[in-house]
Each structure stands twice: as C-alpha cells, then as structure tokens.
Amino acid sequence: GENVEQHPSTLSVQEGDSAVIKCTYSDSASNYFPWYKQELGKRPQLIIDIRSNVGEKKDQRIAVTLNKTAKHFSLHITETQPEDSAVYFCAAKVHTGKLIFGQGTTLQVKP
C-alpha cells in the first residue's frame, strides 16, 4: 500500500547544531517529495522539495537528499535556530497524484 514512514517523532537539538529527519516511502512510482514545516495552529508551509531525477537539493541551511534505490529521503537543517522549532512533515506524491504524509517530527531547538 501507499505509506510514508518518518523518524524520529521528536528531535531536540542545541542552537547551532544540525538536525536530520528521515523518511521512507513504499510506492516505487513516487516522483516528487516535498517537506513542509507547520507551526502550531498554522497551515503547513513548503520549505523544500525534490524530484526523483535529482539526488540532492540545497537551499541555504536546508538540504534534502533522495536515494531512489532504497526509497529513502532525508531533510538536513544546519546551524539550527530557535525559530526552526516546529513540526516537520515529509510527503511523497504517489502514482495517483495525491500526497502521502509522514507522521511528523517535532523539532525543538534549545537556545
């Protein structure tokens, strides 16, 4: 079936450290993988995405890597800041066109 597994569920880091969140998807036909950041009570906001023809993408402090063979993709945040604290969701676009979301990771960046 269509499934996205996300780990860890919670992550606490010191300001300035790096944070890594990992996801695994099941549909081998998935070709688009976005990452969303959601603050409490707010809408999910797209922070970065990657397509299946690319192995890595970077945008300032945020990077995403994709291993199609293993069906893994990861979010890397470097030099974390308190304002990075939020819930992060990975997602995979399956062959039917819909997004399947991971369970979410609550990131806490301690000052």
Added chain:
Amino acid sequence: GAVVSQHPSRVICKSGTSVKIECRSLDFQATTMFWYRQFPKQSLMLMATSNEGSKATYEQGVEKDKFLINHASLTLSTLTVTSAHPEDSSFYICSAAPPSADTQYFGPGTRLTVL
C-alpha cells in the same frame, strides 16, 4: 507562491447541525483540490480529492454522505460536514496545486468544534 484561502477559520456548532467550509485558489485555477483532516499532534490525513465538474474521490474509511464535497468552479471547492458530532471536531485543511505543478499549497485551515 500560489495562494489558497479557506473560510471560516473557526467554527463552533451544535451536534446534529451541518457546517460548510470553503477553499479558494486566489491566483490560479485548480482542477483538483484536496481535503485533509488533522487531529491534535497528528499528521495530515487525506479525506478526499475534489475534482472540478465531477465527483470527488474519497479515501477509504471516509463517509461520502457525511463529508459532502462540491467543486463547482476552477477556484472553489466546498466541504460540508453533515450532522456533525463531537468526534468530527478537528482541523480541516484544503490544498491545491497550480496547473502542471507538483507543489501543493495549503489553505490556513478551519478549526471545527462540535459541542
């Protein structure tokens, strides 16, 4: 980026009543919109895919007669929660993608509380 609006942002209703939530794409046309439900501290669960001019596609376990979806134009989809019960209390969010785009943009969400 593309803008999606949603109305109302909050609604409180009595058990047994119906509530309509609107989702609009403000600066692009969307043949497809998506409706999600999110319980506290949980992920987004897709309820249904709204298709302009045709019937919505519901996910397994979602009652189509309880969650009525209408996508009457290329910029508007509505979700009506019929005969609402306290267990329907949740955060309902819609999303839409511009034509030929992969990226889905989310509306601000509607917090539904059923008393």
